[in-house]
Amino acid sequence: MKHILGVLVENRPGVLSKVSGLFSRRGFNIESLAVGITENPDISRMTIVVDGDDYTVEQVTKQLNKLIDVIKVANIGRESVIRELALIKVKATSATRNEIIEIANIFRANIVDISKNYLTIEITGDSEKIAALEDMLRDFGIKEMVRTGAIAIDRGSKMIKYDEDKEEK
Amino acid sequence: MKMLGAQALVKGLEAEGVEIVFGYPGAAIMQVYDVLRDSNIHHVLVRNEQGAAHAASGYARVTGKVGVCISTSGPGATNLITGIATAYMDSIPIVAITGQVPLSMVGRDVFQEVDITGATEPFTKYSYLVKDPNDIPQIVKEAFYIASTGRPGPVLIDLPKDVAASTIDYREPGPVFIRSYRPTYMGHPGQVKRVAKAIVESKRPVICVGGGCITSSASPEIIELAERIKAPVASTLMGIGAFPSGHKLYLGMLGQHGIYAANRAINEADLLIVLGARMGDRAVVKPDKFGQGAIVVHIDIDPAEIGKNVGTNIPIVGDIKTTLRELLKKDIDRNDWGWLSKVEKWKKVRLGVGECNDGLNPMEVIEALAAQAPKDAILVTDVGQHQIWAGRYYPVEQPRTFLTSGGLGTMGYGLPAAIGAKLGQPDKQVMLITGDGSLQMNLAELATMVQEKAAVKILLFNNHHLGMVRELQQHQLGERYYQTRMECNPDFVKLAAAYGIEAFRVENSDEIDEAIKRLLEHDGPIIGEFMIDPMANVFPVSRGDKDEAHIRRIS
Numbered sequence: 001m002k003h004i005l006g007v008l009v010e011n012r013p014g015v016l017s018k019v020s021g022l023f024s025r026r027g028f029n030i031e032s033l034a035v036g037i038t039e040n041p042d043i044s045r046m047t048i049v050v051d052g053d054d055y056t057v058e059q060v061t062k063q064l065n066k067l068i069d070v071i072k073v074a075n076i077g078r079e080s081v082i083r084e085l086a087l088i089k090v091k092a093t094s095a096t097r098n099e100i101i102e103i104a105n106i107f108r109a110n111i112v113d114i115s116k117n118y119l120t121i122e123i124t125g126d127s128e129k130i131a132a133l134e135d136m137l138r139d140f141g142i143k144e145m146v147r148t149g150a151i152a153i154d155r156g157s158k159m160i161k162y163d164e165d166k167e168e169k
Numbered sequence: 170m171k172m173l174g175a176q177a178l179v180k181g182l183e184a185e186g187v188e189i190v191f192g193y194p195g196a197a198i199m200q201v202y203d204v205l206r207d208s209n210i211h212h213v214l215v216r217n218e219q220g221a222a223h224a225a226s227g228y229a230r231v232t233g234k235v236g237v238c239i240s241t242s243g244p245g246a247t248n249l250i251t252g253i254a255t256a257y258m259d260s261i262p263i264v265a266i267t268g269q270v271p272l273s274m275v276g277r278d279v280f281q282e283v284d285i286t287g288a289t290e291p292f293t294k295y296s297y298l299v300k301d302p303n304d305i306p307q308i309v310k311e312a313f314y315i316a317s318t319g320r321p322g323p324v325l326i327d328l329p330k331d332v333a334a335s336t337i338d339y340r341e342p343g344p345v346f347i348r349s350y351r352p353t354y355m356g357h358p359g360q361v362k363r364v365a366k367a368i369v370e371s372k373r374p375v376i377c378v379g380g381g382c383i384t385s386s387a388s389p390e391i392i393e394l395a396e397r398i399k400a401p402v403a404s405t406l407m408g409i410g411a412f413p414s415g416h417k418l419y420l421g422m423l424g425q426h427g428i429y430a431a432n433r434a435i436n437e438a439d440l441l442i443v444l445g446a447r448m449g450d451r452a453v454v455k456p457d458k459f460g461q462g463a464i465v466v467h468i469d470i471d472p473a474e475i476g477k478n479v480g481t482n483i484p485i486v487g488d489i490k491t492t493l494r495e496l497l498k499k500d501i502d503r504n505d506w507g508w509l510s511k512v513e514k515w516k517k518v519r520l521g522v523g524e525c526n527d528g529l530n531p532m533e534v535i536e537a538l539a540a541q542a543p544k545d546a547i548l549v550t551d552v553g554q555h556q557i558w559a560g561r562y563y564p565v566e567q568p569r570t571f572l573t574s575g576g577l578g579t580m581g582y583g584l585p586a587a588i589g590a591k592l593g594q595p596d597k598q599v600m601l602i603t604g605d606g607s608l609q610m611n612l613a614e615l616a617t618m619v620q621e622k623a624a625v626k627i628l629l630f631n632n633h634h635l636g637m638v639r640e641l642q643q644h645q646l647g648e649r650y651y652q653t654r655m656e657c658n659p660d661f662v663k664l665a666a667a668y669g670i671e672a673f674r675v676e677n678s679d680e681i682d683e684a685i686k687r688l689l690e691h692d693g694p695i696i697g698e699f700m701i702d703p704m705a706n707v708f709p710v711s712r713g714d715k716d717e718a719h720i721r722r723i724s
Contacts, residue, residue, distance in 0.1 A: 010349060014298075018290060025291050055476075062473035068295045068315060071349040162348065 002031065003057045004082065004152045006160045007046040007064060008071040011037055015069045019046065022067065028052065028060050032084075032149030043071065043162060047151045074160045082152040085122070086130045087112070091141035092119040100140055107133045118143065126150070174302035175200040175333040178266070178326075179208050181309030181342070187237050189213060189228065189592055191221035191585075193248075195241020197268030197281060200333040213592065213621055216613035218245050220585035222252020222323075223611070225263045227589030229256075230572050231547055231597075233386070235316050236263040236589065242270055243281030246327075250289060251579060253323045257292035258576025259407060260380060262321035264312050265293075271331035272300060286327050294322030302335045306342040314345040319352030320471040321384060352470055356487030356495065363483050364442070365499035367464050371440035373508045374400040377423060379452075380407030380575065381445015381469060382489050383568045388412065390493035391444065398503045400442070401512045403431035405452045406560050407575040408445070414564035418509075420516065424452040426557045426707050430515035435460075443467045445489045448478045449576070468492055522558065528702035529678055531555065531630055535562040537681045538600065538628065541689055545570060546598040547590050549625075551583030551607030554636035557707040559602050570597075581610025584627075588614060591623040598626065598689060605631040605658050615668045618694050626688045629661060632701040640706050665696045672696035 009015045016035060023030050031049035038045045050060055057075070064073045076082075092100050097119065104111060104121050107129065113120035123133050130147060154160070172180070178201060182190070191213045194202045205212055215221040218240040225236030236256075240249050246267040256263045269275065270282045275298075286296040295315050297308050305328075312324040368374060376395055382388065388411055395402050395418045402412045403423040412419055421428030423435060435441065441460045445468065446452065453459045459479045467474075467481040468489055475484040485492055522532050535558055542548075548563055549572040550556040556573055565571040572590060574582040587601040608629055618625055639653040665672030675684045675697060688697045 014286070017287070021290055059473070059477065062477075066471070066473050068347065068350045 001051070001053065003050050003052070004076040004078070004080070004150065005046075005048045005050060005061070005064070006074045006076045006152060007048060008038070008160060008162055009044050009046060010069040010071065011042050011044040012069060015044070018067055018069060019048075019064065022063055023060075026059065026063060028056060034149035034151050040162075045160075047076075047149065049150050071162050072160055076152045076154060080152050080154045082126045082150050083124055084127055084130055084148055084150050085124050086134075086145060086147035088121045088123070088134065088137060088142055089144040090119050090121065090137045091117060091143055093117060096140055100137065103133070103136050109133060170339045171336055172339045173200065173204070173333065174299075174305050174328070174335050174337060175204045177302065177305040177337060177339055178309060178328065178333065179204045179210065180339070181306050182210060182237065183208065185235065185309065185313045187235075190237040190239055191215055191224040191228070191589065192239030193218050193221060193241070193245060195245045195268060195281070197242035197270055197330045198239060198245070198266075198328070198333075199268075200330065201239065201266070201268070201328070213588075213617065215585065215617050217611065218248035219252045219581065220588075220611050220614045220617060222249045222263065222265060223255065223579075223582050223585035224589030224592075224617075225265075226252065226256045226259075226261045227549065227572055227586030228593040229261050229263055229589075230586075231569050231590045232593040233569065234262075234593075235313050236261070237266070238263060239266045241268040241281065242285070242330075243283045245281075246283055246285040247288065253289055253325065254292040255574050255577045255579040255582055256323045257294070259574065260321050260384060261323070262316040263323045264316050265323060265325045267325065267327050268333075269298070269327045269329040272329040273331065275329065286325060289325055292323070293325050296325040296327065298327045299329065299332050302332045302337045303340075305337070306340065310342040311345050311347065315347070315350065319350070320381070353472075353486050354470070354488040354491045356468060356485040356492030358495065360483055360485045361492065361495045362499070364466050364485070364496055365501050367440055367466065367483060368398050368501045368503065371464070371503070372505065373438045374398055374440040374442065374503070375434050375438040376400045376402045376442045376444065377405065377435065377446055377448075378402060378408035378411040378444050379405045379446020382408055382411035385445060385470075385489040386568065387444070387490040387493055388568050390490055390497060392416065393497055394442075394493055394501075397497070398501055399505060399509055401430075401434050401509065403427070403435060405446045405575070406573060409560060409573075410565045410568045410571040413566045415566055420512070422560045426451070426561065428561060429518040429520060430512060433515045434512050438463045441465045443479075444493075445469055447474045450478075453479060520561065522705040522707070525702035525705050527704060528632065528700050529675065529681070531558045531699075531701050531705050532562050533678055534628065534630070534681055534685075534699050534701075535559060535602070537685045539563050541682075541685050542600060543598055546600060547572065547594060549573070549583050549587040549590055549599065549601045551601070551603040552578045552580045553604045553607055554632075554640065554705070554707050555602050555604050555607075555630040557637075580607040583607055584611050584614045584618070584625075587625045587627075588618050588621060588623045591625050592621060599624070600626045600628065600688070602628045602630060604636065605629065605633060605655055605661070606635045615665070615670060619668055619670060622693065624691075624693050624695075626691070627694070627696040628688065629696055629698045630701045631658070631661065631698050632703040632705065633658060634703050636703070636705070637707070639703070640708060643706075644708060661696065661698050670694050670696055672698065674698045674700065676700045
């Protein structure tokens with residue numbers, strides 16, 4: 001089963017390798033990992049999608065918490081806002097271009113580059129939506145595709161925050 | 170105040186109360202050595218950096234302080250690795266300082282460059298590559314804090330040569346506050362209450378102590394707990410010393426090579442109180458069967474250990490001593506002696522080592538040592554059969570007096586660790602039980618021992634074999650022995666003489682008592698070589714079954 005972990009870490013060199021090293025060393029499988037700084041420039045936030053049973057996820061969480069540079073680990077539910085971004089370069093001749101644009105519009109994707117024989121489409125969404133667009137475009141000829149890992153944020157007032165006043169991690 | 174980065178480092182060590190460091194100089198760490206030369210810190214020159222890390226670890230174990238080892242960059246740093254990993258597996262607080270090539274050269278594969286923070290990442294608690302010399306005072310303070318608090322472990326400081334040589338405007342380090350690192354010392358009160366309830370309701374409680382009990386200095390609390398709830402106490406290899414062997418409630422070492430009574434009691438218990446033990450694969454033969462039918466209470470300061478190897482019913486994250494003190498305030502007394510009388514019977518089953526017709530019986534040597542050594546003597550072991558025999562037959566009475574590489578099982582740990590132990594506790598008798606295989610792994614440290622006049626009493630169990638592996642070949646590979654006979658051992662007595670160490674050989678069992686007396690009374694380092702029967706075994710290995718009647722009864 002897939003689990004999404006939101007991980008706050010110190011924004012320091014070497015932290016990414018510590019986290020990714022931990023996964024390979026302990027035999028945990030990462031589906032995707034995305035990282036960037038937060039509203040506090042000292043803190044980065046990683047979104048890690050892990051595939052595993054409850055035991056594995058518990059172990060991942062505990063081992064991550066054990067890393068000194070990890071500030072907080074939280075399990076983000078499937079009902080949260082989850083987004084990935086993909087750029088897809090697809091073959092597009094004058095005969096097929098309009099049809100592709102129409103498909104892109106249905107997916108609320110954007111055409112970000114156009115040339116005689118190619119279109120580049122930018123799409124944001126969860127992995128299922130991206131997979132669906134990919135499926136629709138496949139017959140036209142996908143020449144290149146690049147996608148980010150998932151990032152996720154809880155809905156409503158729920159959030160992953162480092163609480164300065166709180167004594168316990 | 171203006172000073173060099175290297176001076177700030179040494180000043181930091183002094184501020185942490187460091188009196189002794191173990192190391193080996195080299196080009197990239199020269200600046201630090203130049204400052205050490207004028208400091209009050211005593212530097213012990215080892216013969217291989219691995220020895221420095223083990224010695225720091227031995228020192229840390231007997232003193233409870235943080236051990237410090239120093240090496241140069243590249244090969245000096247990689248030689249430390251085995252020692253760092255050994256300390257990590259046994260949760261021993263050490264700070265390792267390595268020289269590094271100048272910062273401007275880092276990443277260019279220059280002479281004696283190695284990414285040591287990267288290489289040691291899996292088995293350090295934390296590491297620093299110092300980039301700004303102004304950070305040095307704070308980093309040193311943090312390193313000692315991280316190494317010694319929570320679940321202790323090794324911390325590495327990698328110091329580039331130019332950073333050590335640059336001048337800074339020294340400022341006192343501030344208090345250590347690491348927002349992402351705040352170990353929990355006090356166990357959850359609600360969980361403590363649950364444990365108290367489980368104790369009162371139990372009929373067959375057993376306490377298992379691990380290395381965490383020694384780190385936490387929790388022996389008085391554990392003794393009180395055991396006596397009040399009438400629970401027998403089993404120990405992991407790392408926990409030996411946490412509970413006095415002479416105590417009537419002590420069962421002995423548990424696990425694969427453990428004492429019959431300890432394993433039997435664990436198998437039949439209805440309440441297992443596991444304290445500061447990770448219940449690793451050598452302690453628990455069949456993790457899925459461990460504590461079957463029993464309520465398992467697990468108290469550990471490291472949340473990641475709880476539920477990792479064995480299932481737990483009542484987990485408590487916290488320091489053993491602090492948490493037990495809370496538990497002892499509760500009404501937990503039990504007055505049921507029935508369980509103990511049953512356990513008492515199992516204690517009569519003793520595991521031997523097999524017939525010894527072709528050399529000395531190792532059990533006799535250890536028993537003779539135990540009979541003559543003072544109760545507070547420190548026993549260091551190396552790794553192999555002799556380690557298991559020592560764990561099984563030597564009655565350790567006090568915490569921090571039994572040192573062994575339990576987690577990593579590092580052959581060669583013994584001699585340097587014993588040197589570190591002797592320098593940490595110069596007034597105590599320090600004895601090393603080693604083997605002909607283990608001793609030769611870090612043999613060069615004999616010179617360190619002589620140079621430091623460290624009066625380590627070495628009992629060399631020579632069976633001309635890598636006994637543990639030979640025994641595995643005997644039982645698991647149908648006696649297809651291979652590469653386990655040490656064909657060309659040196660004459661250890663003559664070798665010792667070459668180092669200026671007194672040494673003698675013991676071949677007859679009637680000489681054992683006199684030999685032990687000579688070892689203990691000699692004022693200085695000394696080696697007694699005991700010619701052990703090569704076929705002496707640690708077998709029978711526990712199969713982790715409920716019925717262990719197949720175990721041979723000897724004596």
